[in-house]
Each structure stands twice: as structure tokens, then as C-alpha cells.
Amino acid sequence: MMLSALSLARSIEAGEFSPAHVIDLCADAVAKREHEVGAFVTLDVDRARRDAQIPGLKDNPLRGLPVALKDIFDTADMPTEYGSPIYAGYRPKADASLAALIRRTGGTLFGKTVTTQFAHIDPGKTRNPHNLAHTPGGSSSGSAAGVAAGFFPIATGSQTGGSVIRPASFCGVAGFKPSYRLLPTVGMKCMSWHLDTAGLFAASVADVAFAASVIGSRDLRVDGRTPSSPRIGVLRHQPWPAASDDMIAALDNVARAASAANARVRDIKLAPVLASAFRAHATIQSYEAARSLASEYERSKEMLAKGVLELVETGFTVTADAYDDARSVATQARRALNEAMTDIDVILSPSAPGAAPKGLGSTGSSTFNRLWTLMGTPCVNVPGLADPAGLPLGIQVIGRFGSDRATLEAALFVESLVARRA
């Protein structure tokens, strides 16, 4: 049973219950399932309960709601380990900006959640609440799984490849990767400065829009609206391997439902430069990761997980020319994407190749996300669909850079179609 941030906030506002009561709800869910889900690396419920009793907290925009932080965000009063033994027990001096803004807007920090090592591909302990034998996705594994398990109504994440949208898809929660740098990444352990994007998880599109609106101090809320029908471009063919049959069927169904609901729906194809940009992502990511993690590599190479080590070592082989070319391709691709979207509001695509794969040794593939991270466009994972085995299938709504509100509205529209089908 997921916790709706908006419903909880309204209940607190109406005096129906207190912020501390919400902590109790969370603590109950954690007590029941954390032993098998493994969403947390740090949780001190008593502290959260004390924090939630600060007088006047409920008068702030976040109403004292508990927010879990991916353990890639610095916290001054909780350990911050980035999923790496190098940082065992590490206490940064300051909170990450996002953590400080959550406190400032009346949120209660509710523990740190499992991340893959340095938010790359080497998995942590978290399991998918929908089927414990399956990956929750990564790198924001604990944040997505924890929202799905009802452990907390809001969580932060970060995406460099597909680390927000993919785990949201696998865990069946709303995930929002805003436009590049809409939410501050200060104090978020850097892997790739042109890609790293802070994002959020919540139960539904309206919930995640509410959280982003408050924490980001900008008008992004979509609750209480009947979304207008957006102009949709459906991406059925892409320059990376196709999605599963179930996922393709889910996308087709949503596209048909959107048409039936009076949205203007047409198929789109990506210009060749966007295929080049998809490949350029890897070049930019590794070049920058080698530099971002140069200190860890030089000092503690032997403590790096296999995936991180390979990424850094690859990055040091990338020449400045190759990196510059990749960035230039990305710039051209952003322009081409802008032009391709002049008469559509959003692109509809699978959020991932399919449902969460079986096994915990990999967090799945980010092929359906990398290009959009590099383009810096807002992306929303719309939850609500599932495969025949009951595993979530997420639909990705991709907007124009800077049009975060319109993207969330379109995602709300898509979610309403999904809800009607469910």
C-alpha cells in the first residue's frame, strides 16, 4: 500500500492527523517488510519522530512529511556512504542542497536509501517489493522500492543513465527526472557533471509533482486539475534494442487510449543525430566519471566495484577530442530534438525494456533513458500497468527541456488513461 504525499499533506493540513502519525504509518510498513525489501542503509525512526514533532512543522509546505534520501546525497547528521566501502561511516559537514531544501520547506528526513556504488551499476541489497526475486532497478534502488513498499511517501533519486526512471518503472511508482539542473545537485556525489540529474519518487504523478513543486520552489503542481489532452509523439522504433512484447503492447494500449481520449497522437522517428547522441552518452559519462572519481581511483582503487572501476579506466582512455566530439553531437541532438518537438508536447516511450528482470546481480538496462538524460529533458515514469505476472511496466513521458509543468500534466493525462484501464 503506497502512501500518497498529497493525501497525507491534506490530512495534516486539515488537522486529521499529525506529522508524527505519518512517521508511525511509515514505521509500521518498514517493520513489516524492510527485512525483505532492504530499502535503507540508515534509518532512525525515533529521530524522525522527534523531528516530526517540531512545533509549527505542519504549517510548512511539506507538512512534516517524511522524505527518504538516496544515499548519494550528503547529510550532516546521518552517514553518507554512496554505496561504497571507501565511505563507510562517512559524515559530510553539510547537507546536500536538496536535503537542506527539504528541511527548509518542512519535510522530515527519513533515512538514507540504498544506491548502487556511486550511483553506477553495481547493485546493493534492495529487492523489488513486487517480487523479491527481481531487481528493483538502480541506481536509486532503495528510494523506488521504498515508495513502492509504502515505507515513505517521497524519496530523492538521481539519474546519470536511467537511475530514476528505470527503478520507478520496475517498482511501479511515479518517478520524475526534471529538466537538467532544475533541482540542485550540490552535495550529490558527482559521477558525470553533464548528466547527473536530481529527481524524485512518489506514489503517483500528482504526488511527485507536488513534491517537486514544494522542494523546487516552483509551480509544478498538477493535482486538482483535469489534464488537457496533449499532443503526443509515440516512439515505437528507437536506435537501441526493442522493448519486450509486453512493454510494446502496454505502449500501444496507452497510445490508443490517448487517441480515444482526444489527444493528438502520431508516431515519431528520431533524427540520425539522436542515435549518435545515444552513443555519445557513454563517452561523456566515462570521461567525466574518470575525473569525478579520480581521487577514489588514485587512493583506493582496490575498493571500487567492478562496474565503477571499468567505467573510470575506460574514461581515462577517452581523448579530449573524442569527448569534445561527443558533447558537440549532444548539442546538435538537443537542437534536432527541439525541432522535432515543435508540434508535440511530449514523447511517449517505454520507461525500460520491460518489467524488472529476475535476479539481483544487475539493476537492468538504461537504454531507454540515457538519451533523455543527455538531452536534459524532463521525464516522468507513469506507473499503473503490469505484465501478466503482475510486475510493473512503466510508461515514460518525455517533455521539452524546461517544460516540466507541461510534461507533468501530460503524465497526469497518461496516468488517468492507465487508471481507467486498470
Next chain:
Amino acid sequence: MMLSALSLARSIEAGEFSPAHVIDLCADAVAKREHEVGAFVTLDVDRARRDAQIPGLKDNPLRGLPVALKDIFDTADMPTEYGSPIYAGYRPKADASLAALIRRTGGTLFGKTVTTQFAHIDPGKTRNPHNLAHTPGGSSSGSAAGVAAGFFPIATGSQTGGSVIRPASFCGVAGFKPSYRLLPTVGMKCMSWHLDTAGLFAASVADVAFAASVIGSRDLRVDGRTPSSPRIGVLRHQPWPAASDDMIAALDNVARAASAANARVRDIKLAPVLASAFRAHATIQSYEAARSLASEYERSKEMLAKGVLELVETGFTVTADAYDDARSVATQARRALNEAMTDIDVILSPSAPGAAPKGLGSTGSSTFNRLWTLMGTPCVNVPGLADPAGLPLGIQVIGRFGSDRATLEAALFVESLVARRA
């Protein structure tokens, strides 16, 4: 007497002396003048001497040369205080990327230099080596003053307003603010993520190009070349207060000398959108600073210096709409600047309103730098000129975004004119 990084590197390469001998040269200069210049917050000469004796160090590109780090860059084995009492004695867990890359390319870390608080405007203890009653400029005060005083051949800096080019101008050293994000800013305390730019100081243009080339792993060297004559646009009128008469005369002289040396020189004016962008800088800086320093503000407001406190509090009053507008203006201005520079290689401008002002209560004005920081263009301070009182006057060479090598070559050309006059 300044230390030339290139000359020292060549001498080490030729076996004329060892990296440890360079540390001795630096230590001698420090012993003579550090008590009055005050460039350092941390210096352990013995350690640097030990580090410089690592076998094989001289076979690396930086040849074991000592590099001082502005104390806005994290270091795992030296305190990192960002000029703030909040961080007294703070030891980060990792080195900043730039520090790690300096080590990796064979540099010897030689202490941490004075920064204004959080690299904003509240001064530290450093004095101008050319006249101790005058400011060295800021925020990279210790790095610029230390190169000028011959304490070290290379130092890092950062620029959000004018924090590299201005102190370089005031102290009479070469300063290089590369294109935005050419040098990694990971582990550099963030004030404003769209503005913060890592830069370098050295004795001359060729020295700073050498340092940037090695540390940045890209071909930026200009030594051993006769620079070709660039196409120069001279900026005599700008949408901010005029420079001093001495500075205007210096610029005129350089422009005339460039013409005489067969450069194509013409006056340019900035499009109105660039005047808007100059104003937008403040909006972007304060909005982002409020978020970057939210943790320090929320936890330790009473320990913030006046300038930082005002910046953060102003930033929290800036609306998301005003911020978005400012960013949009910046994007339009970058386009307009690109167009204005299609037939010129570089813009020539004063580096600062004039020579270093008297007094240590202010680090001077960044009006001649802010626009270029926001545009992300490479800028070089060319040293060598002075006012009648003997205080340095810097000429700023501003290139096209991404054309760092061409900008450094043009700066070398300008420097050759200045040297001929001197």
C-alpha cells in the same frame, strides 16, 4: 621574482635540477615574504619536499612542480576551510577532481591558498605583493598573490564573478578562466552551478597554457610558437561603468600595438541582450547561491560573513520565474555573442576597472568579468603592464566558447606586444 612553470619543467626534464630543488626555491620565497603577503592558509613545506622526492616523479608531465590550491578545492590530507569558520579544520574524504588530476599528472600539492569566504566578496588576510596596502583581488586572493610573489609556479582558482581574472590583473600574473566546465569543478565548493568555473594562475600566458594543457589532458600549449596575428575586437564601451584612465590608456596602447603587428583590429559593441545578460548574472548567482549554501544558512547562519549572508538571503527572494528569465536571457546572449564573434577571434577588454584599489576591506569590482563568466567563454588575463605607481594593469583576452587554444594563442600574441613595450 616569479617562477616560470615551463622553465622549471624544462630544467627538471633536462636533469639540471630536481623537483625537490623547486620546492626549495618556493620555500625560500615563502620564508622571505609570506609574513607580509599572507597567501596561505595551510602550508607544510616538509611534506611537499617529501612528496617531490617520489621516484620517477620528474618523468610525469608536471615534472613534480609545486601547485598551490585555492582553499575552495577539497583535499583529503590538508584542511579545507572555504574561508569560513564553519569549516575550521575540516578534512574532506576525497580530493577535488582538479587536485587528484594534478597529482595524477605529476604535480606536487603545495599548500592551500586564501580564498574569500565561499569564494564570494568577504576578504581574507592576503595583501598585494606589489603594494601591501592594496588588495590582491579575490576571491582567489592567495593563488594570484602567491604566483606574483614567487611562492609557487602554478595555482588553482575559481571564478563565479571575476575571481580568477581580477586577482590575476591586480597581482600582475597570467590568469586563465577556461571555457565553462573545461576543468572539472567536482570537489570545488559550489556557489553557483551555472557560473562556477575552475581556473589557473601562472607567471605568463605560456606557463598557464602549459599547466592547463597537462592538468586538463588536452592540447592547449602555446610555448615555442610565434603566435599568428589574431582578429581582435576591442571593447571600449560596455554596459557597466568605465575603466580608469590608466586602464583605458593601456587598452588603447595594446590595440594600437596589435594593429602595428598586423592584427586585424576593430572596435566592437555589445548587443543589448548582452547588457541584459550582465544584469542577469546577479539573479542567477544569488538564486543558486541560496540553494548551494542552504545547509550552511540553515545550520550556521550566524557564522556567515556579511556578503555571503546578503547573497543567500537575496537569493531566497528571487522567484523561479525571475531565475528562468535570467537563464533565458543568458542563452540568447550566448547566441548573440557567437554571432558577434563570427569574424573575430577574441575580444580585448580591461581585466578590471583599474589597478588594485587601496585597502584590504574589499577585493575590488568584478564588473569586467561577470558577463564572460556567464557566457562561459575562455578568458585570459595578460600581465605585464602597470600604472604610473607600478601597480599591475591586466588586459583581458576573451575567446569563443570552446576555443580555448585559440584564445591562449591570442593572449600570447598580446603578451608579446606588452613585453615589447615594457
